[in-house]
Amino acid sequence: MRHFLEIDDLTPAELRRVLDLARTDMPPQVLDGLGMALVFQKPSARTRNSMEMAVVQLGGHPTTISADEVGIDTRESAEDVARTLGCFHGAIGARVFGHDIVERMAAVSPVPVVNLLSDAAHPMQALADALTIEAEFGSMEGVSVAYVGDANNVTRSLALVVGMLGGTMRVASPAAYGFSAVDIDRLAAAGVEPVFTDRPAEAVDGADVVYADVWTSMGQEAETEQRLQDFEGFMIDETLMGAAAARSVFLHCLPAHRGEEASADVIDGARSRIWVQAENRMHAARGLLGWLLGEAGSS
Numbered sequence: 001m002r003h004f005l006e007i008d009d010l011t012p013a014e015l016r017r018v019l020d021l022a023r024t025d026m027p028p029q030v031l032d033g034l035g036m037a038l039v040f041q042k043p044s045a046r047t048r049n050s051m052e053m054a055v056v057q058l059g060g061h062p063t064t065i066s067a068d069e070v071g072i073d074t075r076e077s078a079e080d081v082a083r084t085l086g087c088f089h090g091a092i093g094a095r096v097f098g099h100d101i102v103e104r105m106a107a108v109s110p111v112p113v114v115n116l117l118s119d120a121a122h123p124m125q126a127l128a129d130a131l132t133i134e135a136e137f138g139s140m141e142g143v144s145v146a147y148v149g150d151a152n153n154v155t156r157s158l159a160l161v162v163g164m165l166g167g168t169m170r171v172a173s174p175a176a177y178g179f180s181a182v183d184i185d186r187l188a189a190a191g192v193e194p195v196f197t198d199r200p201a202e203a204v205d206g207a208d209v210v211y212a213d214v215w216t217s218m219g220q221e222a223e224t225e226q227r228l229q230d231f232e233g234f235m236i237d238e239t240l241m242g243a244a245a246a247r248s249v250f251l252h253c254l255p256a257h258r259g260e261e262a263s264a265d266v267i268d269g270a271r272s273r274i275w276v277q278a279e280n281r282m283h284a285a286r287g288l289l290g291w292l293l294g295e296a297g298s299s
């Protein structure tokens with residue numbers, strides 16, 4: 001039984017296959033007559049809607065469930081939620097706080113489990129980011145990606161996908177908001193060795209892709225004021241974009257806060273590819289599910 005909790009759950013060849021499947025307009029109907037349960041402990045616009053539509057395009061029926069309805073680890077354990085949903089559905093997706101919750105669900109689930117964002121990883125976003133970068137530059141090979149901001153769930157998955165596809169990654173964060181030693185070891189195990197700095201201009205210098213995410217992720221709201229102070233000087237504006245390559249594009253997983261992590265003129269400007277990136281969430285979801293419930297199940 002295969003699950004998808006982080007990008008390095010795939011081999012580089014499997015990752016390539018998922019991205020190829022994402023681009024096909026004749027998806028295998030791997031969910032014909034089946035459902036997919038989508039459980040959310042946190043809000044979502046892109047993930048919920050892209051997953052629901054991908055399930056429909058694969059012949060299936062999505063059932064979106066708020067965490068309160070099933071009560072993960074309150075009404076019943078995460079394991080029993082997974083066992084229960086597995087009685088009715090061909091796959092389970094979950095957006096959770098602790099990454100251990102998706103790991104515990106996957107450990108007992110009778111059907112594949114997909115991480116729809118945890119505090120540690122956002123692999124469905126990273127697949128869409130890879131599709132977007134490959135569409136822009138033809139390939140990830142040799143593309144340099146500069147991430148500016150909090151080294152978070154989105155950054156970990158992005159670093160993996162960029163590195164596994166042959167790109168390079170630089171991460172600029174305030175000292176207290178960088179990757180942990182555990183994160184760096186995991187990236188190294190996948191052959192990925194980002195460059196770290198606390199100077200945004202150093203990361204962005206000559207970069208092909210400049211990437212932003214929020215400074216305060218879901219679940220960290222109590223730290224908002226402190227983070228606004230700590231990330232001063234990390235906003236991506238036109239001046240910072242001026243240090244990037246002439247062909248550079250701007251990406252943001254969204255939701256965005258104009259005037260915080262990036263200025264409005266960058267988010268809405270000519271180099272921004274954020275709406276292509278958002279649409280790619282659906283194509284990426286179709287590719288991942290097509291592989292996970294098709295070829296991965298029969299291999």
Ligand code: CP
Pocket residue numbers: 043044045046047048117125253254255
């Ligand atoms: N980028 C992303 O995951 O968006 P949502 O939180 O709206 O799903």
Ligand code: NVA
Pocket residue numbers: 117152153154213214216217218253254255
């Ligand atoms: N890092 C953000 C990503 C939102 C899609 C969060 O976890 O809230």
